[in-house]
Amino acid sequence: MNKHFKPNERELVKVATFFKKQSRKLIGEGKLGKEHAKVEEAVDRFVEQMEHHANTRASILQEREYLNKLVKDDAECPNCHKRDMLKLIGTEKNEKGWKSNRYRCRRCNIEFTWNRPNNPWDMLRYIEEVLQVLQLKQGDASVSDAEKEQMATAIQNMQANFNKLKPVIDAHEQEYNNLLTRDSEMEKLIHEFKNSLLIEKIKMDTWENKNK
Incomplete structure (x- = not known):
């Protein structure tokens, strides 16, 4: 059978x-x-x-x-900024419908939801939104050249990750x-x-x- x-x-x-x-x-x-x-x-x-x-x-x-x-969190406690005492306690959806992991820091005894999605479907939407924000900031006259250069590098890296992930997810969804x-x-x-x-x-x- x-x-x-x-x-x-x-x-x-x-x-x-x-x-x-x-x-x-x-x-x-x-x-x-x-x-x-x-x-x-x-x-x-x-x-x-x-x-x-x-x-x-x-x-x-x-x-x-x-x-x-596939998506691995690099979560850290918002209070002590450490990772070693975190315990995954569940998941939570934000107002945009993105699903993220929820943790408890055993050092600080607090619970928090990480600010990034825990799955590739929502991660694609997250990357798209971050790219839009960074591209808008690049056009801000108050942003220094050094900051713009950092943004350009970040945009390039995120776009490369997006371009690798999207075809895989699209093919799987089909x-x-x-x-x-x-x-x-x-x-x-x-x-x-x-x-x-x-x-x-x-x-x-x-x-x-x-x-x-």
């Missing part, structure tokens, strides 16, 4: 296995024609299709889990959305196929009882 199957997929495999076993028994006893083996072939094809979908789903979800852990659509379609197909097998099973039971 595929470890990536959902409960309804596992249930279908059990029904399919029982159906095939019963079908082969009746064919062997001459109570069903060999043409009934075509139904078995259809069952095998559908289970293979389901296996492929389950493996694809597991791969995409595993990638999503990896991406979700895959993930396609998966959700396919998963919904498979749910319906599995339900319909299971009902069809149960009907075939009733037919076989009826045929077996008639030929006893």
Whole structure:
């Protein structure tokens, strides 16, 4: 049994296995024609299709889990400015909908939410906003040349990170959305196929009882 199957997929495999076993028994006893083996072939094809979908789903979800852990906080306590006594205690969304990690500093005995997102999806939005702020500041006449140079370096580095991250996230989101659509379609197909097998099973039971 595929470890990536959902409960309804596992249930279908059990029904399919029982159906095939019963079908082969009746064919062997001459109570069903060999043409009934075509139904078995259809069952095998559908289970293979389901296996492929389950493996694809597991791969995409595993990638999503990896991406979700891609952003590493460099958090520090806003009071003592140390990192060594921080304990992650949860997450919190800000007014912009960005999800960030919440910490407790065991040295200062305070809790705080870090000011950066903890995931690449929100990090892209964060970088875009910071880039806009820095670019606006560059045009401020009160900013010194040295500060402008620092901003230019920061913009260059952040833009490079953004350009690397965005295509990866966009490609994954496309895959993930396609998966959700396919998963919904498979749910319906599995339900319909299971009902069809149960009907075939009733037919076989009826045929077996008639030929006893």
